[in-house]
Amino acid sequence: MPDLLQIGGITDDMRTRLEERFTIHKVGDDYPADAITHIVTNGHDGVPGPVLEACKNAKVAASYGVGYDAIDTDACVARGVLVTHTPDVLNEEVATTAIMLMLTSYRNFLSDEAHARSGAWERDGNAPLSRSADGRRVGILGLGRIGLAIADKLKAFGTDIHYHTRSAKDVPYTYHANLVDMAAAVDVIICITPGGPATHHLVNADVLNALGAEGTLINVSRGSVVDEAALVSALQDGRLGYAALDVFEEEPKIPDALKSMSNVVLLPHVGSATHETRAAMGNLVVDNLLSHLDTGRVVTPVPECAHLNPA
Numbered sequence: 059m060p061d062l063l064q065i066g067g068i069t070d071d072m073r074t075r076l077e078e079r080f081t082i083h084k085v086g087d088d089y090p091a092d093a094i095t096h097i098v099t100n101g102h103d104g105v106p107g108p109v110l111e112a113c114k115n116a117k118v119a120a121s122y123g124v125g126y127d128a129i130d131t132d133a134c135v136a137r138g139v140l141v142t143h144t145p146d147v148l149n150e151e152v153a154t155t156a157i158m159l160m161l162t163s164y165r166n167f168l169s170d171e172a173h174a175r176s177g178a179w180e181r182d183g184n185a186p187l188s189r190s191a192d193g194r195r196v197g198i199l200g201l202g203r204i205g206l207a208i209a210d211k212l213k214a215f216g217t218d219i220h221y222h223t224r225s226a227k228d229v230p231y232t233y234h235a236n237l238v239d240m241a242a243a244v245d246v247i248i249c250i251t252p253g254g255p256a257t258h259h260l261v262n263a264d265v266l267n268a269l270g271a272e273g274t275l276i277n278v279s280r281g282s283v284v285d286e287a288a289l290v291s292a293l294q295d296g297r298l299g300y301a302a303l304d305v306f307e308e309e310p311k312i313p314d315a316l317k318s319m320s321n322v323v324l325l326p327h328v329g330s331a332t333h334e335t336r337a338a339m340g341n342l343v344v345d346n347l348l349s350h351l352d353t354g355r356v357v358t359p360v361p362e363c364a365h366l367n368p369a
């Protein structure tokens with residue numbers, strides 16, 4: 059059987075399917091680098107440079123996740139390694155996470171829940187009023203597969219939808235070519251672009267200032283998209299009102315300042331983390347690897363590697 063290198067964790071279902079066709083080696087163990095033809099990894103661990111260099115005969119690196127900013131695709135292409143990812147199967151889940159972050163922030167459900175659970179309701183009376191999430195102006199930063207799913211779900215809340223991307227799309231939403239202009243025009247920004255150098259600190263102090271003292275920043279993209287230091291200082295100064303975050307610059311570290319703020323909602327990068335969606339992602343990872351074994355083609359190459367996938 060061909061040799062597969064495992065970087066990071068895989069689910070039991072993935073292991074069961076992969077063990078039928080591959081001999082699996084783990085990256086921390088002593089593995090036969092020259093024999094490795096396939097790699098399985100994820101959006102956090104990527105493929106470290108020394109591993110890519112050692113696995114000279116690798117043909118495919120299949121990543122468990124849609125975002126692949128942790129993988130050096132140029133280096134992979136240079137070595138003829140086809141990188142795959144898991145688009146589409148997680149659109150609805152991540153969109154739901156974004157909506158839940160927005161609703162939680164507006165409706166103050168975390169402190170309301172604590173109020174009910176702690177007995178404060180009986181002792182001190184009703185919880186404070188919160189802000190309505192209905193009828194808001196929301197700017198989606200990145201209107202791709204997941205951004206479009208977010209827009210669809212927002213319609214249920216009577217949202218006025220705006221977006222910023224590098225090029226305008228054929229959609230019935232308000233396009234802003236300039237992100238600061240969009241920030242000034244909306245109540246909420248939801249970040250859902252890819253990570254990597256092209257989007258690094260796209261949300262900077264100017265964007266946060268334009269979003270303003272009543273504004274809400276939601277990030278379900280990558281921590282690198284938001285200048286975290288600028289975010290902390292905007293929240294501390296009251297220049298930005300609220301934030302709801304699933305992703306951070308130095309995961310799993312979250313700045314203590316954010317942890318101490320009651321106007322901030324924090325999640326540990328769980329945008330796609332349900333049994334159902336992770337199973338679909340795992341199946342697509344394995345489908346890519348098995349398809350390559352059986353046909354020489356993969357199912358979902360990343361765009362940078364599409365030319366390595368035979369027609």
Ligand code: NAP
Pocket residue numbers: 124125126145146148152199200201202203204205222223224225226250251252253256257260278279280304305327328329330331
């Ligand atoms: P996608 O379909 O490729 O969409 C990306 C969107 O971002 C496009 O609309 C693109 O439009 C826009 N964009 C790219 N670069 C930009 C830039 N420099 N400035 C402004 N807009 C830019 O990607 P997707 O499948 O929706 O996934 C998006 C990202 O979500 C992933 O890459 C991943 O990082 C993140 N994600 C997070 C979680 C989580 O658990 N929190 C889960 C899944 C995905 P233009 O090309 O026209 O600019």
Ligand code: 8YV
Pocket residue numbers: 100101102122123124125126148327329330
């Ligand atoms: C996962 C994600 O947390 O798909 C992505 O880009 O961020 C999430 O779905 C992660 O990639 C799992 O490896």
